[in-house]
Amino acid sequence: MLIISIYIMDKPSKSSRMLLMARVISLFRMAVRTKYCTSRIKSYVIPLLNYSVDTQSSQGGIPVSFFELLGLLGSLKGITSDAVASPCVLKLLEAGEVVKFEKGAEEVSQFAAHFISDTDQLQTCNFANFFPLSEGTPLQRAEWIKFLGAFANLETKANQVYDAVKASYNCLSQMAAKRRTSFKPIVAWMEYDKNGGVWCFTKEPHKLKFVEDAGGENIDKSINKITYNVSDPDDLEALHAILCTVDAVIDETISSYPQNYTQKTFLDNISLEDNSCFAFNQSIWRYDKRVRQGTTLDWHDGAISQPNLVLADMIEALFPTGNYTTSYFRNIAKGEGVIDISPDMCDRDASLPFVPTIPACG
Numbered sequence: 464m465l466i467i468s469i470y471i472m473d474k475p476s477k478s479s480r481m482l483l484m485a486r487v488i489s490l491f492r493m494a495v496r497t498k499y500c501t502s503r504i505k506s507y508v509i510p511l512l513n514y515s516v517d518t519q520s521s522q523g524g525i526p527v528s529f530f531e532l533l534g535l536l537g538s539l540k541g542i543t544s545d546a547v548a549s550p551c552v553l554k555l556l557e558a559g560e561v562v563k564f565e566k567g568a569e570e571v572s573q574f575a576a577h578f579i580s581d582t583d584q585l586q587t588c589n590f591a592n593f594f595p596l597s598e599g600t601p602l603q604r605a606e607w608i609k610f611l612g613a614f615a616n617l618e619t620k621a622n623q624v625y626d627a628v629k630a631s632y633n634c635l636s637q638m639a640a641k642r643r644t645s646f647k648p649i650v651a652w653m654e655y656d657k658n659g660g661v662w663c664f665t666k667e668p669h670k671l672k673f674v675e676d677a678g679g680e681n682i683d684k685s686i687n688k689i690t691y692n693v694s695d696p697d698d699l700e701a702l703h704a705i706l707c708t709v710d711a712v713i714d715e716t717i718s719s720y721p722q723n724y725t726q727k728t729f730l731d732n733i734s735l736e737d738n739s740c741f742a743f744n745q746s747i748w749r750y751d752k753r754v755r756q757g758t759t760l761d762w763h764d765g766a767i768s769q770p771n772l773v774l775a776d777m778i779e780a781l782f783p784t785g786n787y788t789t790s791y792f793r794n795i796a797k798g799e800g801v802i803d804i805s806p807d808m809c810d811r812d813a814s815l816p817f818v819p820t821i822p823a824c825g
């Protein structure tokens with residue numbers, strides 16, 4: 464029997480909206496027997512027999528790791544770019560079980576659903592919008608697994624995975640809060656724009672939340688508003704003054720070759736020859752540790768579905784034990800390099816659900 468679902472395609476902006484949609488899907492599941500497609504409502508035959516993912520617009524978040532956690536890689540049939548940070552998808556691609564296709568309407572129409580996060584494109588009826596980045600907290604982003612699970616009648620599995628990730632996240636965050644020391648390291652997420660020659664500090668809420676939940680403190684809000692032009696001596700002086708208050712830096716600067724992005728790159732771009740007098744001199748982090756072919760970062764995929772690992776990384780960054788191997792963060796102040804993701808790193812049966820990684824806590 465065909466089961467048909469309906470889903471409102473307005474851009475959802477909050478978790479509650481996403482959950483509402485998932486509920487709409489369940490409600491209509493029994494009621495509707497014809498496939499439906501208007502500008503506001505779409506229907507999909509579920510469970511999906513197959514689907515494809517737009518893997519090109521990584522800045523919006525890629526759902527591949529979510530599908531791995533649900534055990535749905537077996538029905539992933541197409542991707543629009545081979546720049547994917549999942550070893551198992553790369554392996555399926557090599558084996559020809561997943562194909563790379565051009566984004567044309569005709570090519571997309573061969574899949575029961577096509578998942579996109581970049582909505583500035585012409586959409587046909589089988590497009591499904593995946594928007595984790597519209598959420599304000601790391602856990603709300605991870606909760607999008609419930610939305611994806613609904614396409615495969617896997618709501619229960621999705622809830623289980625989410626609950627495990629959430630419990631891990633909350634345990635780590637409580638552990639950080641219970642720390643005996645009252646020292647709260649000050650953290651700056653910062654990014655250099657090569658073209659404008661300016662530095663700015665991040666104000667994205669979920670990033671600031673990671674710092675708070677790890678037991679750190681974000682730099683003052685008034686600092687976030689401004690960009691600092693390194694060619695302007697006053698700006699540069701102000702930038703250095705701010706950095707004097709900072710205990711850890713997370714350098715988000717986009718690099719076309721993360722392998723070569725070192726502490727020297729950072730220091731050059733803040734116009735410092737050495738940082739020995741700065742408190743952050745042992746703690747300059749980037750989130751590009753897991754990278755595929757130079758530029759595709761797992762940060763835009765796996766780090767969204769498992770924010771507990773990012774939090775564990777952040778805690779290690781702020782309160783180093785030397786005992787924990789980070790997943791996404793690398794410390795360029797200690798010369799840590801990147802891990803180049805390749806198909807041979809897939810060491811499991813890709814058709815089975817990937818068990819979420821739960822770092823030690825307590």
Ligand SMILES: *[C@@H]1O[C@H](CO)[C@@H](O)[C@H](O)[C@H]1NC(C)=O
Nearest residue numbers: 508512513514540573574575
């Ligand atoms: C995907 O599934 C649909 C049925 O929903 C089928 O018609 C189509 O041929 C399948 N496409 C691929 C590429 O497997």
Ligand SMILES: *[C@@H]1O[C@H](CO)[C@@H](O)[C@H](O)[C@H]1NC(C)=O
Nearest residue numbers: 658659660661692693694695
């Ligand atoms: C930064 O300053 C330089 C030199 O004054 C100027 O050419 C450049 O346009 C400035 N950048 C921005 C983004 O204002």
Ligand SMILES: *[C@@H]1O[C@H](CO)[C@@H](O)[C@H](O)[C@H]1NC(C)=O
Nearest residue numbers: 718719720721722723724757
């Ligand atoms: C990266 O660094 C290596 C060694 O310094 C150099 O040979 C190579 O050209 C650099 N690559 C890029 C893309 O900058």
Ligand SMILES: *[C@@H]1O[C@H](CO)[C@@H](O)[C@H](O)[C@H]1NC(C)=O
Nearest residue numbers: 660693727728729731732734
């Ligand atoms: C930023 O760092 C890179 C690599 O060291 C360097 O090529 C570039 O000139 C630097 N930019 C500035 C404005 O210092």
Ligand SMILES: *[C@@H]1O[C@H](CO)[C@@H](O)[C@H](O)[C@H]1NC(C)=O
Nearest residue numbers: 738739740741742743744745
């Ligand atoms: C790092 O900075 C501190 C001052 O904040 C200084 O005491 C220490 O020697 C510096 N360490 C290195 C390796 O530069």
Ligand SMILES: *[C@@H]1O[C@H](CO)[C@@H](O)[C@H](O)[C@H]1NC(C)=O
Nearest residue numbers: 782783784785786787823824
């Ligand atoms: C390192 O890990 C071990 C085992 O997980 C633990 O017993 C030990 O206390 C840890 N050391 C530090 C410094 O956290």
